[in-house]
Amino acid sequence: MSEKNILKELEEIVGKEFASNRSEDLYIYSQDPGASLSRPVDFVVMPNTSKEVQDILKLANREKIPIVPMGGGLTLSGLVIPVKRGIVMDMKRMNNIIEVNELSRFALIEAGVTTGQLLAYLNINHPHLQPPIPDAPPSATIAGNALIHGSGYLSQKFGDHGSMINGLEVILPDGEVYKLGSCAVSDYWFTRGPIPDFIGMFISSFGTMGIITKLSIKLFPKHKMRNIVFGLNKDATLLPELISNITFTDVAEDILLGIQDKPDWMKGYTFIIVYITGESEEELNDKTKILKKMYRKAKSRYMKVPNRIEDIFLEKPQFAAGAADFRKGGGFEYVGAFIPLQLIPEMIKIGTNISLKHEIIPTMGARLIGQGHAAMFFISYSFNRSDPKDMKNARDALHDTNKAVLEIGGIPWKAELDGQRMILERMNPNYKKLLKGIKNLLDPNGIMNPGNWEVK
Template structure:
């Protein structure tokens, strides 16, 4: 098998070296690592398909991997096998003259697309997750990543015009309008069933995304940033609800624990507006009214400082407790936020002494998605301390139980909540039937969902 793989990608792009296997044994999170048998780095979509054919012949697990920047073990090779590193798929194509849509291979990272489009006076709607300088488009679609701009555009699926996917047997399928070989990937909702959606969030268990087509937009003229402090979670949630109802924010986040010193109070809300100069002015005035009605106190300058420093926002937490990191997150209706947030705070209060002793830190916040709110809880520790590592893995599972049993719907779940989704009878049964059809030998990222 190894020589067949080397024949496809070239001997320099396949490895069984211990050092490399260790590098691919984990993601950015603190899930216990597992060594794959080998790692291949294809440089073309055709090579991905050929590697899959070999894996299919030997019934070997195949784990697609982008940047490996998940904090939930999503690309950890639980059953060993072949890790396919997709970062070698790098082509970006502006298809039409006006650049209305852009095609990107799976290994392209978000900031690369943004840069290419910027040179043509265009941008993408969702600007990738906060790991945009390293996360790949393929990996982000495979986990349904929540992106910068989610308050305005919603989930990643709203921006995807179509996908090209390599299936477990090495065959290639194009979804949406490009299913017709004489058409391009310009429209997702056509032909009948939406097969694009099948692969969004599927964690590489149903196929390997090799290419995506995304919508583009004219570059905006103006931006504005705001930050407010609130004395209660209820007021902060009301403020976020107001922004959602009137479709005001491009991006909006809430801090509950810790609340940055500059903001103070019980909770903080930051948001960003985008549009023409007059739109941004008008939206700004509307938003100020919403904040006033929710008893928010304006904190000048913090919003801009926060958004402009977003790629280093987590550095402080790492410095204090890291680099161990796990995260559990999901969606709920906006106004339910305070109830579930209080349960999470209560969870930590009960473990305060133990967490302090192990120098475990945690954070609780929120991100507005057009019609719902995302509730992320991050846990940090120094992995060198074995006990701390073990404890944060336990906390992670306990929190997942608390949140998902409390009605939160998981996204970007990795293997944390596969056992929880299994409890949802008919949904899980349907997923299993689809999986069995597309991947009868369960070779694609086995054990993940």
């Protein structure tokens, strides 16, 4: 079918304004804010309903056109830049908050609802509830973030955001609508079980399995008071035990670690940032006392910081990218890996060495996930977007990091193509066989974000 006729069909489905193959519209979809090189896109389409998504998928499947779902496009690892050309399906128009269940604490939303939108909606309409949100800009979608095992405020206590999905409405390349989770049986989107759980297949599969049109995401109680207790550590080998002990006491809502060589006074230290919450000053004071004692025991110091700094850390989301823009020019590659707690000291060494090798100021940290079951360790590689050599330098640092992470037993998070390839090389052969089999079953024509998670 000719390009002209494909565009005509897309326009018939979504309306003339919401389908395009004009180069000025496609330009922004051919790149992302990370260090990936741009790649060509043939069409962009913005559906408004599940029915429109069904019709677009039927067309793409019939004509064997690759299709790439996109939320906010902020993942930074090239996941929404098509590898094999085709259609980018931008989900931003599907932004209805369908239902908030106060008692069972979940929100049923469309896939284009952003983190900023849900946060603002709850603040106004359900002030005692809070959603899981990352430190990404508020235009990131709840779906896009949960679908990459994202993490953020509440992850320490309740797990990564993928585990907070209660239910999905998914449209597969055959154009059929599938409901996963309790919503397959009940009108309530309140849980994933107790039926065979297929939701996990759609998380970190980077749009290679189907298009999510609706999801139910868990909400959590918002306590009256929230504060931070800073600690300062000089011996990273003591961190895993300290963190494990803090999570044992249940005093922390969240735990972040920060390691930065700039400004100079931060060099050589790990900042431990523990978020505490409660219903009274007294409760916060008690939690602070417990933490101070634990810091002391682990040869770390409690640190009182000015209110101005406290305010920055208490904001949700924090403006993370600005703090790491050392090269100027706005380039920021946010490299992450899931690791077990004991690997934190080694990751600090790896992040520092790779940064210095690539002449980047070491800037890294970790976010605790699921009461100490894992940490998401992140390293920021800044680059000057107008300098192709500097962008390549960030990509090389990313490559070195993925390699080192896999060697010590961690797993690169939201891995770009090169990282996916390295993960697949190490993956258990039967896991790979299963992955290939499931992908072929759901997407026999290989139209869903092809090139990603490609098992040879």
